[in-house]
Amino acid sequence: MATSSWKSFFMGCTGYFYQSSTEKEGKRPEDPSSAFSSNFISDIPFSSKDLYRRALARSNLHEFTFAEMKIVFTNRNFLGAGGFGPVYKGFLPDKLRPGLEAQHVAVKYLDQEGNQGHNEWLAEVRCLGQYRHPNLVKLIGYCCEKKHRMLVYEYMPRGSLENHLFMKSLIEPFSWLQRLKIAVEAAKGLAFLHDADKPLIYRDFKASNILLDSDYTAKLSDFGLAKDGPQGDATHVSTRVMGTHGYAAPDYFMTGHLTAKSDVYSFGVVLLELLTGRRCLDENRRARERNLVDWARPYLKRPDKFHKIMDPNLQDNYSTEAAQKAALVAYLCLSNKPNPRPRMKEVVDVLEPLLRIKELPMGTFVFSVPEVDEDCDNMKADDENLVAGMDQERRERHDRRRRRRRHVHSVVRAEGGLQREEKDLSEDSLRRHHHRGSRHHRSRESLGSETSI
Known part of the structure; x- marks a missing residue:
């Protein structure tokens, strides 16, 4: 592969753009009959001049003079720079051109020493001058006076x-x-x-x-x-x-x-x-x-x-x-x-x-604990069958315990329930102890009777 081809390949892949030595020198014969009173056309190869004229004529864009661009640049602000050159924010006053409303604009200024040149400038004018769409940036006009080459766009306030x-x-x-x-x-x-x-x-x-x-x-x-x-x-x-x-x-x-x-x-x-x-x-x-x-x-x-x-x-x-x-x-x-x-x-x-399809925001997950213990509800049917065979006293104790379980979140109820349970247990123990004592006493009487016989 030739050296120039390798250079073009490398520069293209890395986002930089190669210009031939003849393009850099800019030595082209001038055309006095040019419709443009500037040195811009003189820098373009002779075979491409007609193409430039036709492209600019069909562009339906405003051709600004450098004097007008000075007015636009009165309060300019630097926005950034790219391969084409620096970009500035300017303002078009309402009386600058008939039918052109006052508005903020973004102005690209071609860097003479930059990576892009005439072809890129023309491609921009040709494309945005002929193609209009809501999702393409609007090109308002251009300036190509002497060595000053600018592109005037609608201003995009939100950036890139x-x-x-x-x-x-x-x-x-x-x-x-x-x-x-x-x-x-x-x-x-x-x-x-x-x-x-x-x-x-x-x-x-x-x-x-x-x-x-x-x-x-x-x-x-x-x-x-x-x-x-x-x-x-x-x-x-x-x-x-x-x-x-x-x-x-x-x-x-x-x-x-x-x-x-x-x-x-x-x-x-x-x-x-x-x-x-x-x-x-x-x-x-x-x-x-x-x-x-x-x-x-x-x-x-x-x-x-x-x-x-x-x-x-x-x-x-x-x-x-x-x-x-x-x-x-x-x-x-x-x-x-x-x-x-x-x-x-x-x-x-x-x-x-x-x-x-709307987005689905994830909010805070809240879980509400029921007031009544779920285990009580699940066991309710079983409990009813279980207590059917209990005597009246045990059934009452069971009902009291179940009521206490429903209100475990209440400290007052919990303490009261525990005290009553202790009382119930103590009373139950005394009855059982008295019952065993009576049975033991009757056994001793029987044993005494048998011994005396």
Whole structure:
């Protein structure tokens, strides 16, 4: 394998993106007839300029000037950074553009020295400019003036799914229904892309690319690596391996053959993260548990074992039936071969009904002790037969003992009963002693009579 191919393979597998030396140099002939009054087009290969113009023209997005972006950035706040570059929070005033309402926005600023470049920028504009869906982040516009390349999105105030799952010390863990709802909404986003008139393969589905709005609605973001699906009779698209290690399907990782089933595998990894509360790769765990898929997959199809991998933060507050079905969906999505994996539409059809199975919170178990001893009730019938043959005196003593047993929780009654029992016993002993004495006296009289004879 050539050195460049090995480099592309390595950089793709580790989530970094390789640019050729000619791309890095950016030395391209300028086109004075360009419709864009900027140096942006001059940095693009000549054969790709028409493609860029057509893509931007069809995008139906706002094209902001750099002067307008300065207004947006008046009170900017840094939100984070990725392979594309830093992301800032800004504000669009209501008078900036006719028909554009005032709102907070998130602005991606392409890092000139970063890992991504023109192709990723264009893919983002092309995809989100043409594809609109409730579970895709809305791209409002872009700026491509001189060397300034920006993307302006709707602001997602709840951040990423990754933060909610793995920053548990700062954010309250999601409930079972919240996790299931996010899984369903993310699956709908992927299903929409796969079933579009021009199918699109997302290629970088992961927890950090699932953003949440104020209502915790999940939306897919970051389409820089999106790729057109196979056309006609083609079964796959051959491309260099790009994405994030741990989420990429093994068949795509090994062969470079990209299909919609590659996204299905990545969805299975995220669904497994939702179930377990663990990262797909975690070097801080024991060796056998560092790779989440390898560790958890054998448990997913075992109804008697899957609870061992469920997130302890759920505290068993989930529907066992729903969790078992979700675990089985994850198992099928994580098949090592693409054919057994379901289509995303089928995943949605299975997961969405599970939302109607409400979670079952485990409350405190309270056991009430009955006032009357249960043994008395169980023995009642036997007692009645037993006392039938007793004489009146023994029957009375038996009734007194049974009444005392009913009120053993009362100290006063217990002490009174014990005192009466002692009295009864003493009286009974005296009678027996008197009876034996009388019998002994009669025996001595008889013996005396016999002796005198």
